[in-house]
Amino acid sequence: MLGRQNYCVVVRPGTLTTFQDSGRPGMAHLGVPRSGALDVVNFRLANRLVGNETANAVLETTYDGVALYFSSSALVAVTGALADVRVNGRIAEWAMPLYVPRGGTLDVGTAKAGLRCYVAVAGGFQVQPVLGSRSRDVLSGLGPEPLTEGQIVEIGPNSTRRPVVDFAPYLPIYSSTLISVHPGPRRNWLSKRGEQDLFSQSFQVLPQSNRIGLRLGGQRIEGLFDEELASEAVAWGAVELLPSGEIVVFLADHPTTGGYPVVGVIDETSAGLCAQLRSGETVTFTRSRLWRGTID
Known part of the structure; x- marks a missing residue:
């Protein structure tokens, strides 16, 4: 499809799902906000669970999750807000590495506790960086646009690194x-x-x-x-x-x-x-x- 070897297709984009990484620190003197993932701990954890560098771009969802179709088999992880995670319609683990087979669909449901989930894929989501970051800044409009239905997103090559962790304890989020x-x-x-x-x-x-x-x-x-x-x-x-x-x-x-x-x-x-x-x-x-x- 379009010559891409490894990509995902957005089946359901959610209310506001954006690409986020570690942001644009050190540019405030130019009027550029830091931006980046809001929940830094869960952003880094999601990347660690799939063996990425901790600054790789992930998806940050808002409340009602996201659904993605994968052209090739993929290792993914979902952290942050507690939500039902499904692979091809079957309940899967939250905050653990997940295998999605070729042609499979990952569906992250509505948050039961908390607000934002972080979805990482081994190799990282490959979108065009702006000022050195793939983060979407909703105030200035810098960075890739929020996800839309049918959007095709390239995925980087899988690293040979093994994930640093294979599960993560859940810290309850209280009201x-x-x-x-x-x-x-x-x-x-x-x-x-x-x-x-x-x-x-x-x-x-x-x-x-x-x-x-x-x-x-x-x-x-x-x-x-x-x-x-x-x-x-x-x-x-x-x-x-x-x-x-x-x-x-x-x-x-x-x-x-x-x-x-x-x-x-x-x-x-x-x-x-x-x-x-x-x-x-x-x-x-x-x-x-x-x-x-x-x-x-």
Whole structure:
């Protein structure tokens, strides 16, 4: 087919399935976000399970999975959100290497817990890189387009490396999540009451949340907006306080600058949890060891 020796065909693309790798770090000074897989641990694990380099491109699904037809036999793995995995209609293992025979179909179902699955194939998905990465950035539009029905995707040659691991323990994803927050560069823009409310309530994940950031609803956080803040650099995990008193936590596709105070930065160990939170679920912040003293 079209001269390709090893490829897959998208049977069902899902709501939003994108190619993701380790992203474009180190380019923020050019206005290019980092992007890349949101759940880095499960992205790397999926590649390890099939013997890939950990930075190979995978598929990142959103909620309702993906289905792929393979032209040749393939070794695949599905990690991240817990979902039913089927090969040719038969239930298969989650978070383990899977053999898909030539002409077979891999079907990743709707997430039962969590939000995003990671699908890796031995050899990696071969799509055109942009600025050195195959990641789709939903904010800037950089990188390959999201998957569409009938799309043909080339697969790289199988490595002779044996998978580093052959199974992975599952860490349950709970609907209520505690996240450690470090002080941000504009922590002093919080009032005393604002800091108290930031850490004494549970925030609900709003439907506007996406790969750019988590929009969180809850009791209004009081800030000290007595001056206008010029746009300044922001990073992954920045907790930005909006004039409305709402909170946004920036994720992989965040803008490189922002005009609202960054009052905190979440700990990087919470990246996977943020990637898997669904609309309507809750998150509670806790002060990290770096958060000391009170607001004067």
